[in-house]
Amino acid sequence: MTKMNLTTRNGERIAVVAGLRTPFAKQATAFHGVPAVDLGKIVVNELLKKHDIDPTIIDQLVFGQVVQMPEAPNIAREIVLGTGMNVNTDAYSVSRACATSFQSTVNVTEAIMAGYVDVGIAGGADSSSVAPIGVSKKFARILLDLSKARSLGQKISLIRQLGLKDIMPVPPAVAEYSTGISMGQTAEQMAKTHNISREAQDELAHRSHTLATKSWQEGKLAGEVMTAYSEPYKSFIEKDNCIRENSELASYKKLRPCFDRKHGTVTAATSTPLTDGASAIILMREGRAKELGYKPLGYIKSYAFAAIDVWQDMLMGPSYATPLALKRAGMELKDLDLIEMHEAFAAQALANMKMFASTKFAREQLGQDKAIGDIDMAKFNVMGGSLAYGHPFAATGTRLIVQTLNELNRRGGGTGLTTACAAGGLGAAMIVETD
Numbered sequence: 001m002t003k004m005n006l007t008t009r010n011g012e013r014i015a016v017v018a019g020l021r022t023p024f025a026k027q028a029t030a031f032h033g034v035p036a037v038d039l040g041k042i043v044v045n046e047l048l049k050k051h052d053i054d055p056t057i058i059d060q061l062v063f064g065q066v067v068q069m070p071e072a073p074n075i076a077r078e079i080v081l082g083t084g085m086n087v088n089t090d091a092y093s094v095s096r097a098c099a100t101s102f103q104s105t106v107n108v109t110e111a112i113m114a115g116y117v118d119v120g121i122a123g124g125a126d127s128s129s130v131a132p133i134g135v136s137k138k139f140a141r142i143l144l145d146l147s148k149a150r151s152l153g154q155k156i157s158l159i160r161q162l163g164l165k166d167i168m169p170v171p172p173a174v175a176e177y178s179t180g181i182s183m184g185q186t187a188e189q190m191a192k193t194h195n196i197s198r199e200a201q202d203e204l205a206h207r208s209h210t211l212a213t214k215s216w217q218e219g220k221l222a223g224e225v226m227t228a229y230s231e232p233y234k235s236f237i238e239k240d241n242c243i244r245e246n247s248e249l250a251s252y253k254k255l256r257p258c259f260d261r262k263h264g265t266v267t268a269a270t271s272t273p274l275t276d277g278a279s280a281i282i283l284m285r286e287g288r289a290k291e292l293g294y295k296p297l298g299y300i301k302s303y304a305f306a307a308i309d310v311w312q313d314m315l316m317g318p319s320y321a322t323p324l325a326l327k328r329a330g331m332e333l334k335d336l337d338l339i340e341m342h343e344a345f346a347a348q349a350l351a352n353m354k355m356f357a358s359t360k361f362a363r364e365q366l367g368q369d370k371a372i373g374d375i376d377m378a379k380f381n382v383m384g385g386s387l388a389y390g391h392p393f394a395a396t397g398t399r400l401i402v403q404t405l406n407e408l409n410r411r412g413g414g415t416g417l418t419t420a421c422a423a424g425g426l427g428a429a430m431i432v433e434t435d
């Protein structure tokens, strides 16, 4: 197969020049009270400062946030207006559930390929601590009717229709809108369908924490996680705080399942914690990066998105998107030097790994004779994954892209796969390479 690259019309590659993320913090800890829009501003502000990028050269900023704030629906534009960037910088927001910052990266990539943009920022931010708490549909309707009621009698009769249940606040659910099935329940489905044992899930989570701890200790994350917070932002944390530095397999075994208390196997340790954080990357036309004197971290080689039904085993996206991204890159799984898969749940990652290796799955679901391939654990989530780092939904895609490129560079260069499942039965896969 001939290897292929994504390029502009005159053959220039799409360069990832730099990337940065906030430390990722467990819900209601270090970033308690800090909305996603501020996390986005913090990270973009520091990204520009750290890499001495003149904000006036940014043509476009595309950002996303999964749990949206009704008062600031276009987070991208708020970031431009709130970071001293040129007010004329185009900015819009995208949403693709947990693959949101894959999507923002693709939007900027495609704009560069089309020749419309030379320099763009992509990323995502989410806060599980500042969530839009709503009201029930009945309460919302009655509030509206109350505002239109003319007499006291009308008002009283409307209020009388409300019970205690109707006026209780409604937090956003981490569940599928059309089915009501939570992400955790889907992970339970996947563990059962694919026969993923509790032991295997515990081991993957323990591995994730152990490798993430080691990566921090070896200083590998220092360059890509911000530690300095410039004015007007206060100082926060300097390290991810979901990672268990003293992870012990024995303590995993003691935990009770969370989503199917009686027959389940998915626990708090084998689920990504609810997390706050933001991440962003700067993309440039290869020639523009050279003109400006930047040495890119790497390049976007190919990408693919895929979608499956949402009732059963919905978090299988990587198994559908990866073969497409490989085909578009003219590559096979064995050609890759690193494989970074978002660990939404240990059961979900393990089920996808099984399906990568399954010829039956390839034949029946992908319409191809050969399995995607066996995953070599020496290449898989080598610095740990989302189970340890956490998962601020929209920020995970650009975390994966930057972490993979930096690790490829430390290993002397190569090609890496980054892939994630997402709500709505969606999947994203992106292949990145270094020089």
Ligand SMILES: CC(=O)SCCNC(=O)CCNC(=O)[C@H](O)C(C)(C)COP(=O)(O)OP(=O)(O)OC[C@H]1O[C@@H](n2cnc3c(N)ncnc32)[C@H](O)[C@@H]1OP(=O)(O)O
Binding pocket: 098, 174, 183, 184, 205, 209, 244, 247, 248, 251, 252, 255, 258, 267, 268, 269, 270, 271, 272, 273, 274, 315, 343, 344, 345, 391, 421, 422, 423
């Ligand atoms: C496409 C996608 O990405 S879909 C995924 C989207 N994301 C989600 O759905 C989020 C899923 N996660 C969650 O909803 C929550 O994290 C839950 C419900 C699983 C757990 O929430 P909580 O109960 O608040 O978790 P908490 O951190 O308190 O942990 C519960 C217990 O497990 C323990 N624990 C958690 N992780 C570990 C670990 N790695 N090792 C040992 N013990 C652990 C905690 O210490 C705690 O013990 P304690 O009760 O004695 O204090």
